[in-house]
Amino acid sequence: MDVYEITKKFPKEERPELVSKMRTAAMTIPIKIAEGFMRRNPREKETAYKACQVALEELKYYVILSRDLEYYKNHEELLLATEEVGRMLTGLVRSARG
Secondary structure, rough: OOOHHHOOOOOOHHHHHHHHHHHHHHHHHHHHHHHHOOOOHHHHHHHHHHHHHHHHHHHHHHHHHHOOOOOOOOHHHHHHHHHHHHHHHHHHHHHOOO
């Protein structure tokens, strides 16, 4: 939800590209978690959870880029949140391995 709130304030010319990509990456994370949760096969679970990690890394890059472009100032809070989500995803990947 933070990504949606933050990107509302981005310049209009960024909406088709950067805003869209940030929001897609942010949405992919919970979608793939749900997908992994529904998988029975541990390898399929792990694959879904690793896809979350990829989306999270993309989101981190977009957050850093947005900071560098000076689109918002409280980037540290969002970066800390992505780090916390990353730790949780690492736990999910490990749990899928059994």
